[in-house]
Amino acid sequence: MSTEGTTQVAAAALSRATVEQQSARLGEPAWARERRLAAWEAFERLPAPAVARPEEWRRTDVGALDLGALAVPDPQGSPARQGRHGPLVRDEATRAGWLAHADGRTVGRALRAELARAGVVFTDLACAMREHEALVREHLFALASPEEHRFRALHGALWSAGTFLYVPPGVEVALPLVAQTWLGTPGGVVFPHTLVVADQGSRVALIETFASAPAERRALASGVVELIARPGAQVRYAAVQEWGPSTWEVGSVVRARVERDALVHTTMVALGGDLVKVDVEAHLGGPGASAEMLGLYFGTGGQHVDVHTLQEHAAPHTTSDLLYKGAVRDAARAVFAGLIRVHPGAQKTNAFQANRNLVLSAGARTDSIPKLEIMANDLRCTHGSATSRLNEEHIFYLMSRGLTRRQATFMIVEGFFADVFDRLPFETLRGYLQARVAEKMI
Template identity: 45%
Template sequence: MTPAPGGFTDETFAAFLKGRDEPSWLADRRRSAFGRFKATPLPTLRDEEWRRTDLRALKLDQFAPPAPAEPSEAARAALEPAYRGLDSLYGTGIALVDGHAARSPDPSKLGGAVFVDLASAVQEHGELLKDLLMTEAFRDDADAFAALHAACWTGGALLYVPKGVKVETPLFHLVGLSAEGGADLSHTLVVLEEGAEATLVQETIGLDRGKAPGLHVGGVELILRRGSRLRFVNIQNWDTSTWHLSRERAVVGPDAALQWTVGGLGSRLAKVNQEVALVGRGARAQVNGVMFPTGRQNLTYITRQDHVAPNTTSDLLYKGGLKDRSRLVWRGMIKVEPDAQHTDAYQKNDNLVLDADARADSIPGLEIEANEVRCTHGATAGPVDPEMVFYARSRGVDEATATRLIVEGFFANVYDRISVEPVREALALAVAQKLELGSAPTLASAEAAGV
């Protein structure tokens, strides 16, 4: 599927809308968002949030809204090994390539939940989407890319778990971009009603793209109602020719609990905004991050823990390793609203810089408007301790093995927090391969390699 030339213009957007069979409410929302995209300047290095993320080499006129044509058999075939690998690790899932569904989940394993690709959800669950899609957990006016996503999203998944339903088996959502597809704008919407429980593992991958440029402008929204429980894993593993821009937000209701694990392994450049809003009394969130850029990769993660209601808890731990001339930026904020008394919030970012030309920037922040709270933060960055390497070598361990063992130990405590065992093991194997080879396998192939 070759994107139409000309970028995201009035002409390409009109052709995009014409090729979609969607209800009027959705088309109207798309037009409104596209108007905001045209009226909003693209971010530059002069914008505070983007001053460490250089987009000057990104040429939007190389891309366009995805065409309505189905992906080729070659693109589907390239996705198949990863899909089958995940299918063997988890219960069932959705696979998309170039914005189109390539595999559907087994309904017998859903336990009463609705789990469909988002295009099918528009047709089959339109009234549900009308009230939920980009209404609670996604701001399409946040920047030009958020507006572009809201206007031109294609593909993605809806997971809706009704009240009291517990999906016993972990689900997965695989998103692939082939060399034929220039842009992916997939959107993930997860809604857990009161007392519901589920686990969803999402991974994005590049499929035999070579040097063909790719663009991902994504969105994730997680909505947890009272007393619900969600484990969500989001692994970014694009090839190094793909630009990755994503806005992700969770809204956690009273007594609900979220465990959100993020992996940043691939892409040429990534800029991710990850927000957790604790809007109900007793809401809890644990956020885990594992990042490992190599080569000239540039990964930026902007996190926000927003405590709106009293008696809420958040715990964020991000760890990064860097090689070669890569760069890793983390900027975190704990925001405590005036009514959020008895907040307990923590954020920590540690980085292990493995080469002299690599660079890590850590910028923690607190904004507290309540007086009965406990909020702490911290950040570290530094090289491998030479004394630790010397200690290992004095006992017959070569330098490369010693470094690998130290890196494994550095990431161990964040791995221990991840309660989805195949993800924990696969991330450890993927980081080990990045350390040795500079590239990471998919979760499925990493896990297979460790069996």
């Protein structure tokens, strides 16, 4: 951080003044500050999302959120380093680089020297803005506009400690890069922004983790992930969300633009938080583009998880394959709404969508809403959704071999998620998630 202000010692309210201070603290160029202020203006102008986009927000009520009670964490504070996600980041042999953000500040970074020499950029967005201004200016918010809704506008005004990843044409990064976002301030907000630009024919993978302190006070997160895969590029991205039990994540989006012959693989894992509402989208913009979308969510206690997905086929000969699986227990609720949209002229599209849910308790519920908007006539498209309860015959069979009811249930849940685990593009993630799912069973 180049500018260390002295005026700010406490957490700051969500206000225009805070937006300006933040931009100044990060030493941003004028265009970036202006974008933030325009976003703030949009935030003040836009109605609540439940009013602006009632269908998308019908199953998740964020009306109880008191923005006045929230504050931007003190940038001078010394945030406690998070303990979670260690297995994903600790072992240097399994990753090509590492970036850590805590309470809106970037607190650690590493990138293998040979990658830096090859022109790979993996750093925080503020730093990237100084060192690669043209690249950032061109792509930042290219896929997501603050005008989309109020939370996105708030994000546009107050995002900080973003992750920037650029891979030059033809460069292949074998191991995944890892970025961690941590929110340690009770009642704090975090607006993580991730921008990935994979240039022509390049290959890269990024695993991001999100977590917050197990504080009593409500915290808020609202993130934007922009993944740009230029022609022939391959991007594998995973978001592992394990917010603390009082955190709300509202209005986040993972959005990919997949150009000609490019491939984007996204994995969305939602295990934490109190209320979570995220969108995951792939826009297939060039012939030969393909997207694979994996999702795993597990709600326990009173958790509420609402995921909307979009497979948008805007060019011919494009493929998308989505598999989202979720389990709910106790009084948890999960919503999956998946849309496949095929534009006129997007012939020879292959689009697959499957959503499976497992309900483990009588008080838990899931909604699964698959939707199709097909405006082409030569394509293959399938979608299916199913919700099942724990099968007592399966439990009895396993118990008859000596497994306790808990062991039997765990085995069935693990089995339920097995095809998602099998399709995960990262070995480290597989072991990590198996352990986390096991933890959720306790």
